[in-house]
Amino acid sequence: xDTEQVQIASEEEAxxxxxxxxxxxxxxxxxxxxxxxxxxxxxxxxxxIAIDLxxxxxxSPGPIYGMTDAESKALKQHIDEExxxxxxxxxxxxxxxxxxxxxxxxxxxxxxVDYQKLxxxxxxxxxxxxxxxxxxxKLRHAKMFTKLDLRWGYNNVQIKExxxxxxxxxxxxxxxxxxxx
Numbered sequence: 001x002d003t004e005q006v007q008i009a010s011e012e013e014a015x016x017x018x019x020x021x022x023x024x025x026x027x028x029x030x031x032x033x034x035x036x037x038x039x040x041x042x043x044x045x046x047x048x049i050a051i052d053l054x055x056x057x058x059x060s061p062g063p064i065y066g067m068t069d070a071e072s073k074a075l076k077q078h079i080d081e082e083x084x085x086x087x088x089x090x091x092x093x094x095x096x097x098x099x100x101x102x103x104x105x106x107x108x109x110x111x112x113v114d115y116q117k118l119x120x121x122x123x124x125x126x127x128x129x130x131x132x133x134x135x136x137x138k139l140r141h142a143k144m145f146t147k148l149d150l151r152w153g154y155n156n157v158q159i160k161e162x163x164x165x166x167x168x169x170x171x172x173x174x175x176x177x178x179x180x181x
C-alpha cells in the first residue's frame with residue numbers, strides 16, 4: 001500500500017499588512033481578508049443557530065466554579081472584550097452554565113462554558129459527518145489547497161432570536177449570554 005504524507009504548514013508570523021500581496025482581481029473583496037469585519041456583530045441570517053429544546057425541558061442555573069487569581073483576571077478580560085465587541089451581553093436568563101478554564105499547549109488559558117446540562121435537553125443533530133478516509137481520498141490527487149484561518153471560524157453566525165437566553169453562563173462577574181456562535 002502506497003502511503004502518502006500530508007504535511008501541515010507551521011504557523012507563519014502575521015503579515016502586518018496582508019492586503020499588499022492580494023491580487024487586484026480580489027481587491028473588491030478585501031474586507032473579508034481584514035480583521036475589522038470580525039469586530040462587529042454579524043447580521044441575522046436564515047441560518048442563525050437555533051437551540052431546540054426537548055418537550056418539557058427545564059434549564060436551571062449551574063454552580064460558579066472556583067478559579068485562581070490568574071483565571072479570574074483572564075475571565076474578567078474575556079468578558080470585557082466580548083462585551084466590547086457585542087458577542088455577549090448581560091443576561092436575565094433562568095439558565096446559567098458554569099465556566100472554567102483549560103490550559104492550551106502554549107500555557108495560555110481557554111475559556112470553556114460547561115453546556116452539559118443544556119446538551120442533555122436539546123434535540124440532537126444526527127446528520128452524519130463525512131468519513132476522514134473518504135475526504136482524504138478525494139484530496140489525494142488535488143493540486144491546489146486553500147489555507148484557512150480557523151481563528152475566524154467562530155462567532156460569525158448569530159444565535160436565533162428567542163434562543164440566546166439558553167446560552168447564558170454564570171460567573172462571579174455576573175450572568176451573560178452569547179449572541180453569536
